[in-house]
Amino acid sequence: MITAVGGHGGYPGGKQFVSADQLRDKLSYLRHEKALIIKLVDIVDFNGSFLARVRDFAGANPIILVITKVDLLPRDTDLNCIGDWVVEAVVKKKLNVLSVHLTSSKSLVGVTGVISEIQQEKKGRDVYILGSANVGKSAFISAMLRTMAYKDPVAAAAQKYKPIQSAVPGTTLGPIQIEAFLGGGKLYDTPGVHLHHRQAAVIHADDLPSLAPQSRLRARCFPANDTDVGLSGNSLFWGGLVRIDVVKALPRTRLTFYGPKKLKINMVPTTEADEFYEREVGVTLTPPAGKEKAEGWVGLQGVRELQIKYEESDRPACDIAISGLGWVAVEPLGVPSSNPDESAEEEDNESGELHLRVHVPKPVEIFVRPPLPVGKAASQWYRYQELTEEEEELRPKWHY
Template sequence: MTEKTTIRCAGCGIPLQSEDKNIPGYAPESTLSREEAICQRCFRIKNYNEASSITVDQDEFLKLLGGIASTDSLVVHIVDLFDFEGSIISGLQRFVGNNPVLLVVNKIDLLPRVTNWNRLRNWVQKQARESGLKVIDTVLCSARRNIGFDRVVETIGNLRGSRDVYVVGATNVGKSTLINRLISDYSDLKRELTVSRYPGTTLDAVQIPLDDDRSIIDTPGIVYESRLTEIIPRGDLGSLLPDKPLKPLTYQLNEKQTLFFGGLVRFDFVEGERQSFTVYASGALPVHRTKLEKADALYEEHKGVMLSPPGKDELASMPSWTRHRLRIPKGSSQDIFVSGLGWIKANGTAGAVVDVHAPRGIKVMLRDSMI
């Protein structure tokens, strides 16, 4: 075991390991004895022109970012529109120094076709500013549907000049899709991959050489455990991650009514005039309505069965719920955002008090309405 950890990837320099495909440095054990063994990520880039997704936790990721400020680079930050506040790297600015940041907002195909795209772009820019992010430009796209991706590649080409390109983002935001497109457009992969080492960390990014002797730097995806998608059992991810345009569901609720989103999240309309709430979440996630006075008993009786996911076998692995009390001001247009689940738009203007019960650590907040 000790011997294996001293073998480094000939492509990116990271210590190789053969235990876990999902963490950096994985290579099949049969390849570790080769003279120039490389990790699976470098192998896929070199042989298939394809980057694969590797993830790290938040602390390791922030160490990795520490060297960007001293470079002359374009930083491409990819966020997930469906989970905007959950996937944006709010502390990015202090790591990139004076380097320009291009914000690429993916998964716009999930929004209804009647969406006002100019309004959405303004909303994204406002939310980014409030998160402390200064961006040189914003591009909306869909990696899955190849919508706006030509504009993304064109904008990167215009902005980078002779700079390297760092691509950063959380897990499941579409980072690998963008890198693969950049590889096909700009990279000459006849050259070897180069080592990219950063002071203060043993984690290595991968440099993908470009035709002008610059590089795309593929950083691992950051894991934010404040997102439901990171803590839910892997087999239940399909219930949370929408793969087609959202079909908003509107509920007319009286005070003291409750909505259950499977057994993952509970929404209580605690106080306010009768009003409607519109749910933007995956159509695969069942929603059950009940009276607030019956909510506790309903959950205890039906969690893991009618109220699922998670199922009975997975309940023990999930954190217990924390209650978040949110006060929606009168006359405002607000979303109740739950990271990884989606959001609930409060359609009334009379104000309301709501409680959201979500697994401990999950980001829950009020924000200006996206739509």
Template sequence: MGSNHLYDDVWEPTRVSFNRRFHGFVVFIGDSTRELGVHFLKNETDWFDVFARWKAWVEIETGSKLKRLGFNGDGDQFYCNEFVIDTVSIGIERLEKIPIILQEFGMAESVVREITERVQRKPYTPPIVMKRRTKVSRPAARYHYSRHCLWLAGIGDDYKVALQGEVMDDGDEMGSQSLYRVDIVDFNGSFLAHVRDFAGANPIILVVTKVDLLPKGTDLNCVGDWVVEATTKKKLNVLSVHLTSSKSMVGIAGVVSEIQKEKKGRDVYILGSANVGKSAFISALLKLMAQKDPVAATARKYKPIQSAVPGTTLGPIQINAFLGDGKLYDTPGVHLHHRQAAVVHSEDLPALAPQNRLRGQSFPVEASILGGFSIFWGGLVRIDALKVLTSTRLTFYGPKALQLHIVPTAEADDFYKKQLGVLLTPPTGKKRADEWAGLQIIRQVQIKSENHKRSACDIAISGLGWIAVEQVETSGSEKSDETSRELLFAVHVPKPVEIFVRAPLPVGKNGGERYEYRELTEIEEELRPKWYF
């Protein structure tokens, strides 16, 4: 290959087994910079597709064809001042630099062979082990790659593998501490289903964000107990639960105190899905820590990287935030396919993010008003009241931009077709409405309303908010028998948005008054994590 080519020694996709899964990678060496690159592909199924797209990108950039197996035709040996191990997602990001390495003919092939052999010698590591990053100083570690590689490769299983440990790292197994963040407005939708696979047995500090958005009069003690109950069912190793707001700084001091008490020289990882405000949380965390820690004060100068699209951290960011051992890592938010943000146009995303305190939206309770009617929540949700009581009320908690519209169920289909993009937004505008796939998922929700003094349940819509189903006493309501207290709804959402039926979140003054604390045994009381705000 000529000198105008970007890479002259490329080895095709190679498959290697690690932690009982296969991963693909490509090795290449630049003909001018003499940089070694290791491109870890997203997963086994699309590795050739990824390589083909990468190859096409190189050819467009260089204006010439790239041979898959090229080399320096003379086979000369040469030295370089820096040997840079790269990982490629879109373009190249330099990670580790290793000085003065001898290169020779067939270097890419030898790198492939050594990586494969070292990975195959690595014993299976259960997902409970997380290792601290160490500096690469030995020649034996010259093909070391960090957890960044798999992190940049994608999400899901690769994200999981990235947290399990470093394949080539020979450092000490010290474990780590995890700050796991969930959004109280979208608690179920932002809760990672496999968070135990990410954190393993390492202790978790659960940080619940955006509590300042809860309705006025909300008792945070009730909310804290509700969160602990939900977390306990998931069997997480939670040290404590913190109700926080990065905007108002509520609860941040408690998180700082818990980190200082439990860190013990370990690295601290901030985990969570996208759009839970991790970068804003880190800014608030460093602001408070900087008052006593000069290292944190210095770290405040380097803000977490954010992309133009909300909710996207471009890569794992190491932050020197602590005096002594251990680093703080801001990890990329996991984009969950089942949230509304995955189906809504990027320009409509701001409409899904509440900016002010939530106020429940509902219709006045009148005799049988809901029975046989459908309520549209913007263009994203439709709920049909198939069987309800005269006292049934639905209260919608979510973005203010999404308006409610009620029509007879018999007219709902026509109303949606005519008003989508007009009254029913998002999607906004005729063009986006024409491209909209519609509310493809219909789930029937059957609820038993046993106590008019408590909300029956919440119907949570992933990535949006929730609908409180409750009974309101009216002057003309009569006591119903057990059979008639069953409620039936049909909930329509876009594919693949998920619907969760859960215990009611106690919000507002009435929510606190109606909330009932579960009686605990002495052992449960002792082992149960405490909540702070």
């Protein structure tokens, strides 16, 4: 079992988690039983919290995909765009799901829709809720029971259930049964899955709260406007956890950061970046917070070279998602430059190619993905998939 401390990173407060392999072993019997799987994914960490190979133990059982924490998305985000983006990502991952639900356990957005589909689809099946660590599973179960309690006395009684918090050391946690349905079938809470490639797996337990956004994400842009210095030749530090070297970029390139506010962003010339990090990690660059933690820090030894092309000038080229933290949108800034020097530079770089070097702690993963359509402007540049009637019929629907 993965404990909260020691060599397994910063999972806090007595919570204990299982590895993905342990969960697959524990739930392997589901392949031979009738069950309904509710799979949770955190929208702020979509790629990092997306459990892979669920079909290994789910077999042919139906899966409902629940996206959590949509209340944290930037203000004026169109959830229709988000729903379409998520469905397209799921189709590309070749995961066959009944439907996609965008939810918030805080505001209860989408929770009623999930309950309705569970009631419609369970047909006497047991219901299993699963997700990676810190995906919001406990909050979702509480929100679901609270909503169901208005009509279901069994669910009302189940509200006293406390989601999995601890276990006897040295044992592997299994699913916990909850009496939640009046009409038959059980609800099972499963332990959160520790994924080694997320930032929470490498930082100290004391620093873990700094990774959790507490309010709506706000875009933090570099450069802030088209009169500021360009990015080429500079390095941006996202706390002490990420470094992005801009080796080559168009003059109008902007990097927009979406993630927890507690992590500050600092920009320095790349020629000074190594010295700056060594001097400021644990001080200006946190987490790790404090020189004592910085001395035992693993550093940013995972490096990935990214060659990115702008296909269109009116929308972001892509997102760079950092597992367990958030993402950086790579986007054009403003209108074509009237500066002759910059115009010449753009002509020299006709392909519109950017070269970035991203540093993270090992084994944190870096994902390059289509841009998540957040904020008011996204509804103008986001393009829904063009589908035939047959494709539309087969494609899972999204709800919120």
